[in-house]
Amino acid sequence: MEGKVNGTEDQILYTIHxxxxxxxxxxxxxxxxxxxELAANVIFHALEALEQAPDxxxxxxxxxxxxxxxxxxxxxxxEAHHVIDGAETxxxxxxxxxxxxxxxxxxxVRKGSVEQIIYQPLARFIVHSRTAFVRMDLNRALxxxxxxxxxxxxxxxxxxxxxxxxxxTALFEHLEQKKEWITMVRx
Numbered sequence: 001m002e003g004k005v006n007g008t009e010d011q012i013l014y015t016i017h018x019x020x021x022x023x024x025x026x027x028x029x030x031x032x033x034x035x036x037e038l039a040a041n042v043i044f045h046a047l048e049a050l051e052q053a054p055d056x057x058x059x060x061x062x063x064x065x066x067x068x069x070x071x072x073x074x075x076x077x078x079e080a081h082h083v084i085d086g087a088e089t090x091x092x093x094x095x096x097x098x099x100x101x102x103x104x105x106x107x108x109v110r111k112g113s114v115e116q117i118i119y120q121p122l123a124r125f126i127v128h129s130r131t132a133f134v135r136m137d138l139n140r141a142l143x144x145x146x147x148x149x150x151x152x153x154x155x156x157x158x159x160x161x162x163x164x165x166x167x168x169t170a171l172f173e174h175l176e177q178k179k180e181w182i183t184m185v186r187x
Contacts, residue, residue, distance in 0.1 A: 014040035014102060022066075026073035031085055035092035035144055040102040042070070042093055046114045063117055071121040078125070078132035088136050091145035091153065093118055098146075139167045 014037045017025050022045055029038040049066035052059045077087035092098045099106065099115075106114060126133065142150045147170065 012036075012101075016041055016044050018044070022069040023072040023076050026070075026090065027076050027084060027087075030077060030087050030089040033086050033089050035089050035095075035098055036102050038089060039092055039095075039098045042118065043099070043103050043106065043114060045069075046117050047110075049117065050110075050113055067117055067121045070118065071125055074122065074125040075129070078129060078136065080129065080132050081135075083132065083135045086140075088138075088140035089144050091141045091149070094122070094149040094153070095144060095146040096148070098144075142167050142170070 020028075022042075025041060026038060029041065045066055049062040050059065056062075074090065077084045077090060099111070138154075141153065145153055
C-alpha cells in the first residue's frame with residue numbers, strides 16, 4: 001500500500017506534490033503505478049480549485065484551469081500512436097474504493113463536486129481521442145478503475161473487451177455478487 005502510516009494503523013499520509021505541474025505529475029505517478037498517491041494529488045488540486053478565498057481568482061476560472069490541466073495530463077499519457085507505461089493507473093481516479101481510501105472525509109456534495117470536475121475532462125478526452133484508448137492495457141485499467149467504473153468506462157469507450165481470463169473471471173464474479181447479468185458479451 002502506498003503512503004506513510006502516521007501514528008495509527010488507520011491513518012495513511014500521501015505526498016502532495018503541490019509545486020509540480022499537474023500533467024507532468026500525473027504522468028510520473030502513473031508510470032510508477034501509484035494509484036493512491038495520484039488520487040490524493042488530483043483530489044487535492046480539485047479541492048483547491050473548488051475553494052474560494054477572498055480576493056483570489058474566481059472559482060469558475062480555477063475549475064477551468066484544473067480541468068484543462070487534467071485534460072492535458074490525459075493527452076500526455078494517451079497519445080494517438082503511443083500510450084505511456086502505466087497510463088491506465090489514471091483510471092484509479094474513478095474507483096470509489098480508491099477515493100474513499102485516500103480521502104475518507106470527502107462525502108456528500110463536496111465529493112460530488114470533486115467527481116464532477118474530474119469526470120468532465122475525462123469524458124471530453126474520451127470523446128475526442130477514442131483511438132488512443134485502443135492501445136491501453138484493459139486488464140490494468142480494470143484493476144485500477146474497479147469493476148463498476150470499468151464497465152461504465154468500456155461502455156463509454158465502446159471498445160471490444162480484450163481481457164485476460166483472470167480479468168473476465170473477476171468481472172463475472174463482481175456481476176454475480178451484484179445480481180446483475182451481462183446482456184451482451186463480445187469476444
